[in-house]
Amino acid sequence: MPQPLMHLKVLLPFGVFADKTGVSRIVAETRDGSFGLLPHRLDCVAALAPGIVTYQTESDGEVFVAVDEGVLVKTGTDVLVSVRRAIDGADLGKLRDTVQKEFLTLDSHERSARSVTAKLAAGFLRRFVAFHNE
Numbered sequence: 001m002p003q004p005l006m007h008l009k010v011l012l013p014f015g016v017f018a019d020k021t022g023v024s025r026i027v028a029e030t031r032d033g034s035f036g037l038l039p040h041r042l043d044c045v046a047a048l049a050p051g052i053v054t055y056q057t058e059s060d061g062e063v064f065v066a067v068d069e070g071v072l073v074k075t076g077t078d079v080l081v082s083v084r085r086a087i088d089g090a091d092l093g094k095l096r097d098t099v100q101k102e103f104l105t106l107d108s109h110e111r112s113a114r115s116v117t118a119k120l121a122a123g124f125l126r127r128f129v130a131f132h133n134e
Helices: 092-103 108-133
Strands: 006-012 015-030 033-037 044-048 051-057 061-067 070-075 078-083 086-089
Touching: 015 044, 015 061, 015 078, 015 086, 051 092, 061 092, 086 092
Parallel strands: 006 078
Antiparallel strands: 006 015, 015 033, 015 051, 044 070, 051 061, 061 086, 070 078
16 A cells, blocks of 8 residues: 655745745754654644754655744644745755854844844733723
8 A cells, every 4th residue: 555645835924935845854944853644643733933844755855944933733744834935955054054044143234123023922912901900
């Protein structure tokens, strides 16, 4: 009896990055380390850290994709990976460098935006608590 294979979709905010059928295994990285998925693994959800997602198909062999943070959802043989950015390539060393340069370092605009958002949220909460206590 043939083993069922997985269907992998890598989704970006603006479209589908990859849609692969016949996937025999997937390896992804979380903040707690990497883990593997096989077709018979129980359904799961995982928060992905910036890193490398590896998958294997009979036609393509082993494929590496550098991904930014995101979410992986496995239901049955369907696996959805939703990330902010993704880059594929054959050279694992170059992809690892890309993760270090592009995904792990926030640019100055993003740092400023996050700082402003945090200050706005803190100010809103202070005013809300003060209003609630009056």
